[in-house]
Amino acid sequence: MPRRNDIKKILLIGAGPIVIGQGCEFDYSGTQACKALKEEGYELVLANSNPATIMTDPEFSDHTYIEPLTPEFIEYIIKKERPCAILPTLGGQTALNIAMKLCENGVLEKYNVKMIGADYDVIKKAEDRECFKKAILKLGLEVPNSVFAYSLEEAKAASEKIGFPVIIRPSFTLGGTGGGVAHNMEELEKVAALGIESSIISEIIVEESIIGWKEYELEVMRDHKDNVVIVCSIENFDAMGVHTGDSITVAPAQTLTDREYQSMRDAALAIIREIGVETGGSNIQFAVHPKDGRMVVIEMNPRVSRSSALASKATGFPIAKFAAKLAVGYSLDEIENDITKETPASFEPTMDYCVVKIPRFTFEKFPEALETLGIQMKSVGETMAIGRTFKEALQKGLRGLEIGHSGLDNKLNFKEIPDEKIKWRLEEPNASRIFYIKYAMQKGWPVERIAEATKIDVWFLAQIAQIIGLEKELMNTFSDKGEIPDELLRKAKEYGFSDAQLAQIMGITEAEVRTLRKAKNIVATFKLVDTCAAEFEAYTPYFYSTYETEDEAALQIEKLVKKSGLRKKRIMILGGGPNRIGQGIEFDYCCCHASFALKEMGYDTIMVNSNPETVSTDYDISDRLYFEPLTFEDVMNIVDVEKPDGMIVQFGGQTPLNLAQRLQEAGVPIIGTTVASIELAENREKFAKLITKLKILQPANGSAVTTKDAVKIAEKIGYPVLARPSYVLGGRAMKIVYDQESLLRFMEEAKEVSSGKPVLIDKFINDAIEVDVDAVCDGKETFVAGIMEHIENAGIHSGDSACALPPPTISETIMEQIKDDTCRIAKALHVVGLMNIQFAIQGSKIYILEVNPRASRTVPFVSKATGIPLAKIAAQIMAGRTLKEFGLSYEHIEKLRHISVKESVLPFSKFSGVDIVLGPEMKSTGEVMGIGATVGEAFAKSQTSASQQLPVTGKVFVSVRDEDKREVMFIAKRLQDMGFSLVSTRGTAKVLKAHGVKVEEVGRYEQGKGDMLNLMTLIKRNEIAMIINTPSGESSQYDMRSIRGAAILHNVPCITTLQGAREAVNGIETIKAKKFSVQSLQKWYMAGRDR
């Protein structure tokens, strides 16, 4: 059956903000689905709260709703748009859960909306543990053995039957308390007793432990005709016990014989049929006992997942796109494989390379967090590398991680690490275990011993041993002969050694290694990812580098030029690499837009990135895609074959910027703002001179390389100061420093981060309103596209704080001044492309805090809020167009009828033990946007989207600094009128009482006076519904942090400015009056135009 014609309008639900465990892979899948459904001519309604996504670009659907992803709001959208169908399988668990709720509460039935992709019963069967287990057993397949026990004797008998180790899970306890692992009878007695005691029905489950088993995943697709294909098999490097998202994983599976692989495949087919996933992709996880091959089924996701994004990039098979087409009626054989163009999608990709995915952690941002990996995911991003061998792919992956390694190299001297430490680092899964495997091998530990400690399969370890063996051979050869023979050098490159690693071995520079090997004609060749191992001609330009004999990129380029008879100009775009805090989806958005814009102008666009979650690494975004690490060496290899006419480095975040200088020196034509200008903006001294010349205010500042200088500068300008290393993104290691002692500590830490580059020290401006500005400039004229007012005190990283556009409280005079300053700075810096400036407004004074002549994190938000495709315009300007051609005017923004609020989403609940404090270092993983006719409505929506629902009843804590006391009265009164009760600290309580507001007085902290209750206790008891606290001065800044920390932990909205409080109260009024309305971006833009 081809396309379904009974459906006209489809609602697609996205995944919302980026959080740990649900990253930008769902923008990739959603964007593919949007394109596929539009291509089929359906009217598309899209709902997603995340403005940084490509999928929420107004051209990707007919009705784009940036609204909270809650059943309530989706119902509003359904009521308004009346779609025929809802497609919930492409927006992660978020979308699936919402669809389930809408089905349960009858909304879908009420509005006659069909669920396509997967229906209610199927999702239930796959996601409900008991139902799933029943289904698996019915098929004759296995799940981990388990037995119920109600007494210690029964538990003992059960574990004897199952065999140690066993896992004890008490029934009906909150969050798994009272459970644990028992390795022997003695442990069992303790754990089981505790388990039985903590279960309210004295019931425990004694379950077979599969920790240490081999872990596999299969990506499965099924169509409505019951055709099923396996897209990809994945084998985990880390054994069972580490979340797949935190494991190094490899595709295809490496250590299964065909017989074992086929029985896993048979099981997957049987499961998808039994569960009944009618159309689309699913992911099924298996564990295999390493000694006897016993296979158990772990779980299934009846939807597109993080692994499907990886599988799509690993094989070239676009799972999400096909899932969307299958959902609207096509069968697999009716869909063409875009890569070969002649074969159908109903086949199983075969690979002739090896893919390694490595997770990216950001424990450096959360020093107190437990580094141990377990069943809860902790990584914030990932990199994928492709090589002809596992060894090559692993080393490429490690350098692509951008954590200071240029392959499997040593950061520590193995001789200095005690065996005890190595043993412990191997046994307890952690982010740097791979390097400890190396240290262990260097110390002579046999592979078997490491396998015993890590439970990692010897196949992987033996591969690593080969890398280390070759490294040793290289070192020995070099120290013997003073050179490395060609054949050995080539082998090193085949094993994935980077020039930087070889440079270290040979004691020369990376550039010298490059020259040397090029002279010997040891150069990278590029191979195609084509789903079919070269069996058919492939048309899709998706390449990876390796060291082989034939270069298919060169062949394809040559063929292309020959066919069209002309060489189109080429522009290369460097992406952002693995997601991390401070550098994520926003930059991928910009890179994609650059590609769209330049294609429009007739250029051939070339994308380079190593992040499999992204839209930019979809092979149909650019003319050619190179899936490569973003290092100087790897980029230059591509430059050698592509010979680009221009390169864009200002869109991919800090990663490409860090390469800019070297690339330019190597002769790469970097377009847009010059490297020198970027350098000027980063160089404090030169920049300070420029700002002074422009007669713009800036906080007193200085820069220092040595600690001594830093102390001197801080004393001169006076504490508190804002200190940070230069050339880092996301405020990495930035701190507000109140005294010399903390400054010294800071300098010590900064050394690691900035490696010799100066530290910047600014006077910290208290009590200021912070403003972010995004502008685009063509070198002469500047257009200020977005002015965002922070709804937080200055001093919290802009990426972590909420902001509103247009600014609700900034006067026209100040706005004009901001625009004027922005234009003058842009001109002075000769900005060509994007620029972001942060200002702090203190009364009528405007201070400039920071200028970044590159794409900023807020570009997608500004674009969504204003309808102006900033990144696209900037890219075209960089390629030579002028600003005038676009006919932009700020009036357009003034005419908009809506207010947009951006709020950040934090990962703290994932990191147990982390003290939750916000500061100038960015810690959020994602963002959401609320749009409304009033600031209150937009703010309330943004809070709902960020899962910080504003309360409608309960206790509100109010405590404000003296300047705010007069005004807070009105806010308090309104809260009281709405039925809230108020608690307050003494000073504020006094003022409120004097004005007839009923308020209970409480202490602020644990050490509250006498038996007076205090705020922290109330928060912990979940008795506080909202906090309004405007801090003043240094001590209360500190206080505020711990309050805020507790608030986040207990999910209590915490407001730090009067402006924010006002908006919150407005928002609460909107919620209480049920005055929410939803509106598509397209309608909002139109409303603005008509005004």
Next chain:
Amino acid sequence: MDKAILFLEDGASFFGRPLSTHGESAGEIVFNTAMTGYQEILTDPSYAGQIVTMTYPLIGNYGVNEEDVESKKIHVQGFVVKEFCRKHSNYRATKSLIDYLDGNRIIAIEGIDTRALTRHLRLQGAMKAIISTEDFNPASLSKKLESVPSMEGSDWVSKVTTEKKYIWDRDGQQNAKYKVAAIDCGIKFNILRILTRLGCQVHVFPATASAEEIRAINPDGLFISNGPGDPAGVPYVVETVKQFLGKVPVFGICLGHQILGLALNGKTYKLKFGHHGANHPTKDSINERIGITSQNHGFCVDIKSLNKDDIELVNVNLNDQTLEGIKHRNWPVFSFQHHPEASPGPHDAQYLFDYFIGMMDKNKK
């Protein structure tokens, strides 16, 4: 360092490193795109006379074992890979692939840009090739290739068929329901395993067995096996098969399918580079599904040559629309080009064995 050359009939050459077996070996070079199943491939008699290159670059990861063999020995003429695994890992493994190849004196080379080789074969077609660790002179290698017989028209079956008739796993078959005569053109063990599991006593005959010899056991069905080379090279099997059409259920796989095609007066031709892999989609009109199939053939039955009044086309390759299966409209006769016994490969088409059993059941009644 030890060196080896893979020299192709068209003059192309690739350099690599040999395992411990040195010398020379020539045959037709083909590529296989399956990512698992090298042991099954090495022991598949259909590869007799061929040098096989694996497109998956890492070979030997799970070692070899006693069970995953498709015949009693390795049949490939040579084995070409990107990288052999030095330390395998699998609970069933009994030795490494390298030891297995070396022990069987197979010329195997690694370090080859197998993707470039595959692309070359896709563009230029399957051709003769020679691996040498001794002679690196193109002119002399070229000369040596001239004396290697071409695949087309030659009889490779006689080199791999059983010398004597035998019954597969006689002990395991006390209560067999069906007696199947299998003509061994290079039969894969998994076919015998599956038929036996489904209740057949399988009498395996040499390919040269006459119709009388086969008739003597009074079979419930005739099976024509897979095997190497060109069906046109084995007219004697074609003649034997003709004797049974319309009399007992007949089932052919791969070469057996081509032989049946010829027996039904069709024609066969050589494909450019054949189908060798485990991911080929075929559309099956018997179960109305798409099956992902295991394939290994260089020749093909010409769709146009078949009389559609008698013969129904029941299976087509979705990649290139070539014929994958036929069924006679009046007689219990059918055959498939791909390998329902898989091994290596997906089990999607295994139901065809049940179909054969069903035919014998019906015919018995």
